[in-house]
Amino acid sequence: MEQTQQPVQPTQPQYSFPTEEVTLPSKGLLYPEGSPLRSGKITMKYMTAKEEDILTNQNYIKNGTVIDKLLQSLIVDMTKVEDLLIGDKNAVLVAARILGYGQDYTFKYPHPDTGVEEELTIDLTEAEDKVIDESKMINGQNEFEFELPTSKLLITFKLLTQADEKLIEQELKGLKKINKNASPELTTRLKHVIQSVNGDRTQKTIREFIDNKFLARDSRAFRSYLDTIMPDIDLTFDLTFDDGTVIEDITIPIGVGFFWPDASI
Numbered sequence: 001m002e003q004t005q006q007p008v009q010p011t012q013p014q015y016s017f018p019t020e021e022v023t024l025p026s027k028g029l030l031y032p033e034g035s036p037l038r039s040g041k042i043t044m045k046y047m048t049a050k051e052e053d054i055l056t057n058q059n060y061i062k063n064g065t066v067i068d069k070l071l072q073s074l075i076v077d078m079t080k081v082e083d084l085l086i087g088d089k090n091a092v093l094v095a096a097r098i099l100g101y102g103q104d105y106t107f108k109y110p111h112p113d114t115g116v117e118e119e120l121t122i123d124l125t126e127a128e129d130k131v132i133d134e135s136k137m138i139n140g141q142n143e144f145e146f147e148l149p150t151s152k153l154l155i156t157f158k159l160l161t162q163a164d165e166k167l168i169e170q171e172l173k174g175l176k177k178i179n180k181n182a183s184p185e186l187t188t189r190l191k192h193v194i195q196s197v198n199g200d201r202t203q204k205t206i207r208e209f210i211d212n213k214f215l216a217r218d219s220r221a222f223r224s225y226l227d228t229i230m231p232d233i234d235l236t237f238d239l240t241f242d243d244g245t246v247i248e249d250i251t252i253p254i255g256v257g258f259f260w261p262d263a264s265i
Contacts, residue, residue: 019045019076022095024088025129025231030142030159031085036078042092044074047100055259068162070259071096082163085142087232089162090254091129094233097259098124105258109239112247122237122252132231143195146225148218155222156196159230160189168192187211190219193226 021041028040036042051073060066071081071089074096084092097105103125108117136144138156145156160168168189175182190210195201197209235252252258 017045019043020095020099022092023129025091025233026085026088026132029132029134029137029140031083035083037083042075042079043077044092044095044099045076047074047096051100067093082161082166084162085159085231086162086165087130087159087230090235091233093254093258094124094127094235100259105252107252109250111241112245118241120239120241128234130230130232130234133229136229144229146222148215149221150215150218153198155194157193157226158195160193164192190214
């Protein structure tokens with residue numbers, strides 16, 4: 001009897017551990033075509049004892065890589081942590097905390113009147129994404145424009161990835177070796193963010209502009225605008241103390257203790 005071959009159906013990846021899909025605030029729109037991040041989602045597994053080993057690894061903590069090591073262990077698709085936009089990475093961090101230890105996050109915060117620290121608890125699931133405004137993108141790319149209010153110059157800029165952050169860190173270390181008293185964090189970051197000045201994309205022009213011609217009021221206006229359009233997760237909360245005192249819009253810090261407050265590290 002002649003057998004007919006059935007067409008092979010594409011299969012979805014199967015994992016031997018529980019996973020969750022995490023939606024990125026950027027919706028994937030700022031990543032290049034062909035990137036796994038273009039879908040706007042990543043797949044993460046639940047945290048295990050293996051990840052707790054990472055959180056307490058003293059070498060990772062000392063060299064500042066513990067969070068990146070943790071996330072890379074939790075992400076189960078082809079995504080690399082260094083490819084993530086900073087705002088997307090923050091959203092993934094919060095998702096990892098919720099999957100690993102639940103939605104309630106307890107921490108200590110000083111009372112605004114007495115200065116005495118109290119234990120407060122927030123619900124991390126109440127944190128909302130600041131999603132990308134597609135209308136502000138230039139040609140559907142990770143590039144935006146802003147007219148400086150005082151000088152009236154038009155600049156274009158991009159949003160940084162974790163890989164960009166590492167480049168900035170390396171450049172700052174090199175500058176510190178040349179001049180230990182130098183503190184060029186702001187200007188160095190701007191040199192990686194800004195992509196053109198009045199249409200000129202040469203690095204020499206951009207760096208000379210930032211070092212010598214970028215007015216302080218223009219710089220502040222630009223950084224404020226950058227904050228408004230950057231996709232991210234909003235970690236500002238209103239905190240209520242035992243006596244009923246409320247302070248508004250406090251940003252909750254993310255660190256190793258955010259994942260494991262009892263780790264004593």
